[in-house]
Amino acid sequence: CCGHIVLHCRRCVYILFCTAGAVFTLCVVPQVLCNTGGLTEIPIKSLPSTVEHLSLSKxxxxxxxxxxxxxxxxxxxxxxxxxxxxxxxxxAFRGLPRLRELSIQHTPLTTVAQFSFAGLQNITTILLGYNRIQRVEGYAFAGTSNVRLLYLKYNPLHRLESSAFSGLSNVERLLFPSGIRVVEPDAFTGLDTVGYLQLAFMDLPYLKPFTFRGLSHVHILGIHDSDLGVIRPGAFEGMTQIGVLSLKNNKIDAIQELSLRPANRIKVLTFRGNHLLETPRSGAVIIQGVEELNVIDNHFPCDCRIHTLLDSPLANDTTGIDFRSKNYCISPLEVNGKAMSDLDLDSIGRCQEQVTRGNLEASKGSAHSGGIETYLLSDSVIIVYLLAVLYNR
Known part of the structure; x- marks a missing residue:
């Protein structure tokens, strides 16, 4: 027969699973609970090698x-x-080849140091939420693979440093906290094979060049609900094999360059629900090699640069949606919220044409004013001349 035995010893609870045989009874200790025990060090010498579940909380x-x-x-x-x-x-966790779940939450930990979680080959879940983590140093997870969930939410992590996730591979979901303010170049270099990489509720002054360089084989890269500031040239350069690049519900001050080329090997680009404060200049947006482009429910300035926008690759939605009917105006104020299809585009001059026309009108106005002054001067001379003639008579 089989049964469980619970032993209390030195502030820990040992749960034994015993099997009675014909000659002897075999007992193993699959679970040890040392919670709220006031331990000042890990009781490694008191733990049986057969333990499968170890809880050392509080x-x-x-x-x-x-x-x-x-x-x-x-x-x-x-x-x-x-x-x-x-x-x-x-x-710290080397030599645990069967470890599947690791939870370190609700602690004062501020730094995930280099190699602290390195070499965990078969782990499925790493829970690091609700700590005080402000830094993840380079190569903190080097050599760790086959992770279903790496959870970093609810930490005051405001900066993603270069190479922080280098050497981490085969991750199904990588979830960051809100409030990230700086993403350094090469922050994701060496991060390989990710199911879902989520970056949400960031507050960035700009998306730097080479932010995603070295990131490869990502099913979904989601950049959502954030203030992205200015997207600088080269921000997406060097990332490869992206299934879906999703930019949704972001505020974007300006796009200096958004360059996606065949070398990036992006299958789907979803650009949805974003608010752009400035229309990208001609040539700033380059979208090549993307199999599917979906641009919908965005708000753009509807000023003289709207023609540049309609001529850009962003307007080449491949899903059959009419770009003008499914994207909207953010400015000027009198057309805020209106669909672009409601505008009379012929009445909105191109910026260069407006400048040229303005210069011409200004030149004509000056010439016309000069002409009036000339005519007035001529009339005055004539009057003086006539008065002089009459006086001499």
Missing amino acids: NHFPVIKSDAFAGLRGLKKLSLDANNISVIKPF
């Missing part, structure tokens, strides 16, 4: 040392929530 060890769990090769689930962890040393 204790008092501030440092997770390198190889802190060495010897627990059967460990599948590890919870370190609600501890006062402030430092995680490099390769």
